[in-house]
Amino acid sequence: MTETPFTPSDEQTPPRRLFIKTYGCQMNVYDSERMADVLRPLGYATTDTAEDADFVILNTCHIREKAAEKVYSELGRLRELKDARARNSTTATGTSRTSMIIAVAGCVAQAEGEEIMRRQPAVDIVVGPQAYHQLPELLTRMARARGERIGADFAPVDKFDALTFEKIGARSVNGPTAFLTVQEGCDKFCSFCVVPYTRGAEWSRPVAAVLAEARQLADKGVREITLLGQNVNAYDGEEADGKPSTLARLAHALAEIPGLSRIRYTTSHPNDMSDDLIAAHGELEALMPWLHLPVQSGSDRILRAMNRKHGRQKYFDLIDRVRAARPDIALSGDFIVGFPGETDADFEQTMDLVRRVGYASAFSFMYSPRPGTPAASLGSQVPAAVARERLHALQALLWAQQTAFNAAMAGHTMDVLFEKTGRNGAQAIGRSPWLQSVHVEDADHLIGRIVTVEIEHGRQNSLKGRLLHDGATPFKQRDQLIGA
Template identity: 55%
Template sequence: MAEIDILPANRTSADGPKTYRVKSFGCQMNVYDGERMAEMLDERGILPAAEGEDADLVVLNTCHIREKAAEKVYSDIGRLEKAGRKAGKAPLIAVAGCVAQAEGEEIMARAPAVSMVVGPQAYHRLPAMVDAAVAGQRSTDTDMPADAKFAALPRRRKSAPSAFLTVQEGCDKFCTYCVVPYTRGAEISRPYAALVEEAERLVEAGAREITLLGQNVNAWTGSDDKGRSVGLAGLIHALDRIGGLERIRYTTSHPADMDDALIAAHGEVAKLMPYLHLPVQSGNDRVLRAMNRSHTAEGYLRLLERFRAARPGMAISGDFIVGFPGETEAEFADTLSLVAEVGYAAAFSFKYSPRPGTPAAAMDGQVAEEVMDERLQRLQAALQRDSRAFNHSKSGETCDVLVERKGRREGQWIGKSPWLQSVHFYGDAAIGDMVRVTLGEAGPNSAAGTPV
């Protein structure tokens, strides 16, 4: 990207944007990135647009995992252009995130209304790009030095009761269906001291729960305050010592990066919630090899046994892809068998969709769309069955619920249980409260609670 003069914090150019809106798609890491971009714009004196009002600057923080992700970006750009023409004032448009990283130059060529394209490892330079856009300069920045990004981000000053903290980015696994190694780069771990400090700032700003994020979050490594090499378990133990922090979670994990210390932490750290998101993708070993997953179905099941031994009653979540190239009906049946054996509390499941540049996109045996549709329906029916059964198994238990928002009805509140269930209840409460409730009637996605 060309050199750009950067204005000091809390200053904007005279004719620059006064309001902004960040629209984030996809994973929790995108949510974290969106929050951090908003904080940078706040520091420059650009304010969030009021609900229902048009913004002077719109940041589309994109995700490349979903099917036709790029086309959805162009659709959003078109809507913004149309609204701008109608209002007589077009907003500045920035495209950020993984679609920006993968298709930056094409976006600039295809969508003249876009002023800025910035990748997920370069968004710390967004304020400078805004200044350039005000001066009439379009710019693209898809550099990949993630460590520089974090060093440039502002201090955390506000937080919701449940906050995200990115500790690790990138991926070295190169699953054959996945674009993450190309859009987020190689695995990097943020420094231990910087993470502890950011966690402390989040708690000071109002967070009572922190979820540690990474493409392979359990690949995080660092040196603690005594210079010892530690993994994610060591970081969790450090966060456990922060006063005012009541809950710790982490996602997304890879089976290959699990170690004894992290498994043991689930039995040692009371603040570490009894919930594990561990993607498996398929229950068939041939399909797993074709995906370049480094685990087997049996190895995955034995790993879950160890977690459940360390923390009985914990909730297990997973990811699944149906219709991977070459998948037969018998191989899909192995996935259904694995689902039945695990008993997932929650899961994400998708039809395979080819991503340009990934090895799987060129594989023989692409599965017909109607076959994938039918398999996905069967898989999701099984997952909903087990999710409902897990929620019913917790009925009658008393637990703490962290209140995150008001419900739709008068006096109703909604929050999360330790098992990440959405719990709704009636009573006196406020956002950020930890309310003791007895769980009652449950569906596949939520449960009712009665305050104790």
């Protein structure tokens, strides 16, 4: 029997408020935005603090051990808020307040649903990353004190079918940039990673569905989209003729949408960097010159233990081919230090790879054993002090490379997409083609526009620029930044 959807009372004041705290990757950011879209027809408006909220959702990440523990710590704080709400059930004006509803969503919810309910009784709903479209139904069941409060389906088709314009209306947009999930899940089974167990097998959205959502975003003023997936370059969504597409063909189709000027994608796997995708970096002006291509280690021995299914030489060859197609491309990567069995020689191979590639940015972590993954049961665990020392050395090298890359931008002009106002007067903050944050004075009137900027100097994490004029012009100076 179909449940009658939960709806807020017409007599209730103040209106229902929703707070979502997002942990982890960009895909979780996208999912949080879509949760707000799903709940908007039920009368929920977003708020910036949990203290003001009637419904609090923690959208969680399970990649790191500390990330999961942070969730339980936050749940303890929310339980105190919930108890205080129950004790003080009226506002200062005497108006009745609803009790606080707490939900845990995302990958920790998928992996530890029953444990969350047992460990923190204040949690009302647990919902995995493929089942958050069920939130209205789960709210209904909870309100009627019956039925299942855990949604943990692996059904991305059902999820995205429930997120269409016809079902919940247009996506909310908060600026000229937006994330767009096109692929979910992972079939790679790296020995350290929980994603295949929390997000399921690789699955790609049909081309038509992706283009429809992209057009809606462009119609609402979005100028740049970032295509998301656990292995986004494994994208093989169905085309109109029933045949599988590729990420390159999808990018070409997206570039035809009026108003959509910039396309990015993340996260990629080296084994899925196809010939046509590499070529697209040289063919599509809209495809930004920035590539996040995780390698994790520079040691072939450790890469085999990680089950990465590629070696360092294949990675070097890919980088050479991408740079040949797009000479000004900037590289970003992921690195894990202290993987079980990693020796000083293995770590030096990672440092050598970083020196040879040269990164504009990167993410680096100490290995964290995740229950249920093959690596968690390996012997030869690296002492924490050794792993920490290696991490500090790697990060110092990566930060030096990032600082040098940004400093080399000084004196060059580039197109900047202004996203938001800054903290200082009429300052505006935008993004360069290489994803750097760019701060420009007296530019707050240009939010949502792509404008030519001269870079005055570069810092470790941002660039400082000045306006040349207020018009938007195509970026045609890619050659002058070769080797920057």
